[in-house]
Amino acid sequence: MAATDDRRPKYQRIADSLREAIQSGEYGPGDRLPGENDLMTTHGVARMTARQALGVLRDEGIAEARKGAGVYVRAFRPIRRHGIQRLARDQWGNGRSIWSADIESRALEVDRITVSEETAPDRVSAVLNLADGEVTCVRRRRFVLDGKPVLLATSYLPMPLVAGSAITQEETGPGGTYARLAELGYEPAHFREEVRSRMPSKDEMTQLSMATGTPVILICRTAFTDRGRPVEVNEMTLDAASYVLEYDFDANPKTMPPNVPDPS
Amino acid sequence: MAATDDRRPKYQRIADSLREAIQSGEYGPGDRLPGENDLMTTHGVARMTARQALGVLRDEGIAEARKGAGVYVRAFRPIRRHGIQRLARDQWGNGRSIWSADIESRALEVDRITVSEETAPDRVSAVLNLADGEVTCVRRRRFVLDGKPVLLATSYLPMPLVAGSAITQEETGPGGTYARLAELGYEPAHFREEVRSRMPSKDEMTQLSMATGTPVILICRTAFTDRGRPVEVNEMTLDAASYVLEYDFDANPKTMPPNVPDPS
Numbered sequence: 333m334a335a336t337d338d339r340r341p342k343y344q345r346i347a348d349s350l351r352e353a354i355q356s357g358e359y360g361p362g363d364r365l366p367g368e369n370d371l372m373t374t375h376g377v378a379r380m381t382a383r384q385a386l387g388v389l390r391d392e393g394i395a396e397a398r399k400g401a402g403v404y405v406r407a408f409r410p411i412r413r414h415g416i417q418r419l420a421r422d423q424w425g426n427g428r429s430i431w432s433a434d435i436e437s438r439a440l441e442v443d444r445i446t447v448s449e450e451t452a453p454d455r456v457s458a459v460l461n462l463a464d465g466e467v468t469c470v471r472r473r474r475f476v477l478d479g480k481p482v483l484l485a486t487s488y489l490p491m492p493l494v495a496g497s498a499i500t501q502e503e504t505g506p507g508g509t510y511a512r513l514a515e516l517g518y519e520p521a522h523f524r525e526e527v528r529s530r531m532p533s534k535d536e537m538t539q540l541s542m543a544t545g546t547p548v549i550l551i552c553r554t555a556f557t558d559r560g561r562p563v564e565v566n567e568m569t570l571d572a573a574s575y576v577l578e579y580d581f582d583a584n585p586k587t588m589p590p591n592v593p594d595p596s
Numbered sequence: 597m598a599a600t601d602d603r604r605p606k607y608q609r610i611a612d613s614l615r616e617a618i619q620s621g622e623y624g625p626g627d628r629l630p631g632e633n634d635l636m637t638t639h640g641v642a643r644m645t646a647r648q649a650l651g652v653l654r655d656e657g658i659a660e661a662r663k664g665a666g667v668y669v670r671a672f673r674p675i676r677r678h679g680i681q682r683l684a685r686d687q688w689g690n691g692r693s694i695w696s697a698d699i700e701s702r703a704l705e706v707d708r709i710t711v712s713e714e715t716a717p718d719r720v721s722a723v724l725n726l727a728d729g730e731v732t733c734v735r736r737r738r739f740v741l742d743g744k745p746v747l748l749a750t751s752y753l754p755m756p757l758v759a760g761s762a763i764t765q766e767e768t769g770p771g772g773t774y775a776r777l778a779e780l781g782y783e784p785a786h787f788r789e790e791v792r793s794r795m796p797s798k799d800e801m802t803q804l805s806m807a808t809g810t811p812v813i814l815i816c817r818t819a820f821t822d823r824g825r826p827v828e829v830n831e832m833t834l835d836a837a838s839y840v841l842e843y844d845f846d847a848n849p850k851t852m853p854p855n856v857p858d859p860s
Contacts, residue, residue: 344798348798388798392796392797393794415845520847522844523847525844526840527841528840529812529813530810531811532656534608547793547836548793549791572792577792579788580787580788581786581843
């Protein structure tokens with residue numbers, strides 16, 4: 333440590349040294365970190381200082397407290413979500429759910445689903461080019477991995493397109509929503525995904541059973557037909573501690589995306 | 597609000613009502629929120645309760661304190677970063693920097709740059725298929741928008757590939773690193789971007805002048821030649837309050853990405 337760092341408060345110095353030990357692999361994912369008592373002894377500090385040091389790592393999302401058991405290095409074993417391969421037509425075209433490739437042999441399940449008719453929020457209506465008051469089919473799903481909720485997805489489809497189809501049912505059948513859209517003559521051909529990140533609201537934290545100090549990733553995915561008609565907007569909220577998004581693409585894509593309005 | 601919500605503590609109820617007012621547009625981006633005194637009067641609560649309520653919105657990244665001036669709705673005027681179009685060869689092939697499309701008429705500038713020879717971290721060496729101890733050219737840059745740092749980028753290139761070229765200089769010349777790689781016979785043809793989000797470290801917060809309650813987005817981009825050889829790994833750290841990432845792609849991409857090792 334450089335001499336200029338000596339102005340750091342004690343708890344910060346302890347936090348920094350623990351962080352370095354984690355980054356160097358001295359403490360691996362899931363390992364228990366030294367407790368307050370250990371830190372008090374090792375560094376000759378008061379309990380509050382030790383607590384603050386561990387608090388820094390919790391706030392950064394590097395460590396997590398387990399009730400009555402201490403503070404542990406957070407295990408980052410993410411779901412790898414393939415933005416592009418995942419949506420390749422030959423994947424959903426033959427009856428597989430688009431989500432099956434998300435998890436690479438880990439079981440992602442829907443544990444909550446509601447389907448309703450609603451007026452979409454303005455930002456969604458704008459992207460879907462809806463007339464004033466035009467109603468959408470709204471599919472809200474929560475996805476769980478190993479009992480832990482990891483993803484909230486709210487999908488909006490123009491009601492005139494999907495009325496009477498299985499898309500308005502909880503069970504959409506083999507291949508899911510996109511296979512049904514194809515049967516209805518609105519086969520998705522282009523996708524746009526917009527990705528943001530922010531801290532979760534209290535409601536999102538509750539729904540995703542999130543630890544403190546963890547952001548959410550927001551993905552707004554729009555599906556377009558080959559004529560550039562937007563047919564679905566899917567607003568997804570992901571527990572950032574559970575996901576890596578992957579996008580693979582060529583330097584010179586053969587096709588450009590349709591010219592579409594900007595939702596943000 | 598439903599009766600079941602009445603168990604919420606007072607500060608939480610105030611925070612929830614302010615959040616709803618923001619989401620409904622009653623307070624827009626950059627607007628000043630009611631101060632502690634206002635909330636004390638309106639809701640008949642103690643100063644500490646009012647302060648906690650505003651603290652909730654700050655922690656969620658919805659609001660930000662300005663010294664001596666109160667608490668404001670955070671303005672989210674993001675840079676739109678086009679993952680795919682941005683890297684299209686016809687963009688960097690004719691001398692434009694790949695970053696120029698990031699900002700859509702707003703001026704993103706490099707305000708810090710260092711170039712050095714270093715042994716890359718193990719995760720990077722693994723992706724680049726480097727032999728033990730093989731050295732990389734490391735280009736570290738900080739990008740600033742309107743005086744605010746928004747992006748840290750650290751690029752690793754195998755030294756044997758780039759030694760003696762302008763890539764080892766601060767100024768890489770027209771078209772940047774990718775144009776030089778093409779001249780060297782290592783033209784990037786495929787890209788993989790992996791996207792994560794987490795809370796920033798103290799050092800990242802400082803380097804990006806970040807507000808409390810804001811996560812960073814991490815992008816690890818790997819560039820491959822058309823023969824699948826990895827030629828660059830670029831680890832980027834973005835202030836999440838400043839960015840929307842956009843990826844546009846087709847349902848049935850013509851080419852699949854090369855089969856490459858997994859860096860995470």
